[in-house]
Amino acid sequence: MLNKYPLWKNLLILAVLGIGLLYASPNLYRPDPAVQVSGESSGTQISAREIDKITAALTAADIDHFGAEADATGKSGLVRLKHADDQLHAQKLIQRALGDGYVVALNMASNTPDWLNSLGAGAMKLGLDLSGGVHFLLEVDTDAAVATRLEHYSTGIKKKLREERIRGFVRLGEQGIIRGKFSSEENRDKALSVIRKEYTELTAQRVAAPAGEEAFYLEALLSEAKRKEIEDYAVGQNLTTLRNRVNELGVSEPLVQRQGRNRIVVELPGIQDTAEAKRILGKTANLEFRLEARYDAEPSDREQFNFRNPGRGEPSAWLEREVVITGERVANAQASFDENGMPQVSITLDSEGGALMHRVTRHNINRRLGVLFIERKSRTRYETNAAGEEQVVRVPYDEKKIISLATIRDALGVQFRITGLDAPGEAAELALLLRAGALAAPIDFVEERTVGPSLGAENISKGLLSVQIGLAAVALFMLVYYRVFGIIAVVALAFNIVLLVGAMSLLGATLTLPGIAGIVLTVGMAVDANVLIFSRIREEIADGASPQHAINAGYGRAFVTIMDANITTLLVAVILYAVGTGPVRGFAVTLSLGIVTSMFTAIMGTRAIVNLIYGRRRVSKLAI
């Protein structure tokens, strides 16, 4: 018999190898250390003028640089450096040359050729344990958000019952249960129907009075779905807020992502100053509601602010110094349409905010109420200390800008609307800013991992070294033990690593230190399939089978075993992925991808080579 693969199988293997090589190749182009520049506000353009300033500053300081250019959109610019050691120095120089208003971040500029990029190929992303940087896990206090909302319902119910002239006693009790006590059954039932009608998100029911008490009780609970909605909203809003704040930090590729029910992961590659990062991420609400100052107000009582988007008319306005409420009191802000189909923003305050707002606005109808959006920014100063070293001093300051100035038409309470907006887009942006400035729920840092750049670089080099040593040892062993078949297995092993790297790059998987360990382990275990096949072939030969028959039977009989063994390992890897986080997930990813690619290379890949070498001729002896 002859061992020969049909043409399509050989072509398939070649195609997979080709695609694997193609997508793995971007990892060969080492990225250049670079500094990236973008405007602090989205309106700032990076043009040739800024690029000239940057190159002039770097040339003056004798820093080897090249390839400075603004990107096509004009949103950011990039300059590449010859030496990674110059990166921090260059960052300072560029920040100084451009002045405030620009975010200057360290970056690694990809050198992948454009034609590869256009195919969607790119180098593997490095985890923080390899690139250096900060990982934060923040927990959103969703219980606080739910409590605030319940308080709001409880006051609302009280007010409603008063309006409906139903006498009773309502309060917010333990475990988020709103309890009502009434002197007559009729009142209780009326109250119940009011609550059921007005507050559909609450489940209200009659409850028995405690023994010996002549009263009628009811209880209202937040439904599970509504509770989840509030929690989701709180987490979602914090995500938006954190994203805005992370942008202030000037990191080239930040990650802000929800994890689980109430946690948020923030990853900032390349950041060193964790204290600064924590301060910016953890800062509290930044909205202020203030009345517009009267024309005759004392100069000491008023302050002038610019509009954030000075569209038409006045570029600035005078507001009172006194703050009505701050962003902490804002529970929600949503863009919608009013009865006439005009865009509007509905704002919900908490009960305390509603009371304060009511107290101030009822006497000030027809005056205007302004909303200030506060952003914390910093100016950079350069000072020379006693030792003659130049020091960078960052002076933080608050930038306050008006995002809305609207006439008060009626006394405002817990819920009110801002109308008179020009376009739905304007309403959406205003709602977004209001939400960003508010803080839905307090956040706490529950985990932090900072890896310095030297440790990251060391992890890469040590990881690569162990892959190389492991590969060399396994290759040597296979060559000695299986001779020609050993060479075939080693070729398949190399092919396997290429495929693994290609698959990881294609899937956009992140390489971590345990991920490298997973590759090392894959190298050790990937030969298993070949070992199984080869020992089967040896057995067949020992049993007196002809070489061609032995090859065929060896591959055939080992196949079931290989499948069973690998599927179970794959199941375990999937469990590892499901329960693991961060670096451990990286391990699970490389391990499971490694299992899949190794099955392909060890079974089909080696078979193709074996067929090419032995398949088409009479063979009297196998070098196995």
Place this chain on the structure above:
Amino acid sequence: MSEEKKFIRFMSARKVAAAFSLAAVLASILLIAVKGLNFGLDFTGGTLIEVIYEESVPLQEVRNTLETNGFESAIVVNFGSDTDVLVRLPQGLSPTLGEQVLSALRADSPYDVELRRIEFVGPQVGEELREQGGLAVLLALIVVLIYVAMRFQMKFAFGAVLALAHDVVITLGVFSLVGWDFDLTVLAAVLAVIGYSLNDSIVVADRIRENLRGMRGYAPVDIINISLTDTLGRTLVTSGTTLMVLAALALVGGEMIHSFALALLVGVGVGTYSSVFIVASLLVAMKISPEDLMVPEKEGAELDELP
């Protein structure tokens, strides 16, 4: 082939092996219960700061610095080299502790102090990771039990799962005995051990199944012995190559991956032993016979047709 097949009588040593395994498992459980595992930061919560000094400094000096700055409960050790210092603080302290310690060390040292890493894990996160870890191991064992029971037979499934539990317990026992740090990466390694050891057990079980079906005229014990002899070469070669790469990882992979590599080295070693002795011994003890495999015959025949 009519003549007698040559094989090693592994199973005559099964009572000795069983006694040894039982003793090792009991000792491990005892160790874990009494001495406990040296849980790393991931599971206990707390703060860890690793710094590298320009020149080596006496640890006592670092301790003194920390003590005068109010960090009495700090544990200070060298990590990898004598310029590399690891400071560990217990839980219940604020998240900004890392920076405070770092600036205290910098202020008090004549040398340059470079930050290697800061890790802070809140107590709640630690507890959750511990729970999730235990759950993951249990889940893995259950999934394996179901898969093997489906693909093979219940006796094989019990054998495989007991062997895996055996490997996990002994690996943990060794960690407890030596006092190595048990962190999240070690947990990942333990799960990888489950995967690896299972791989080994399946290969052996697969051959036992095949021989039980195909060979006539041998007692089940001898069929198992023959199967173990058949797969011995493969078992040793695969374990050998895996141990080689793991040794490379443990020796040059760096401190952050060291515990991980050690856990796998121990686990793969134990896993190799257990796939030869535990799975097979249990099959003998459960009186496996060709009749046990009558039902799934059809499925097997169909699969053998594949390339």
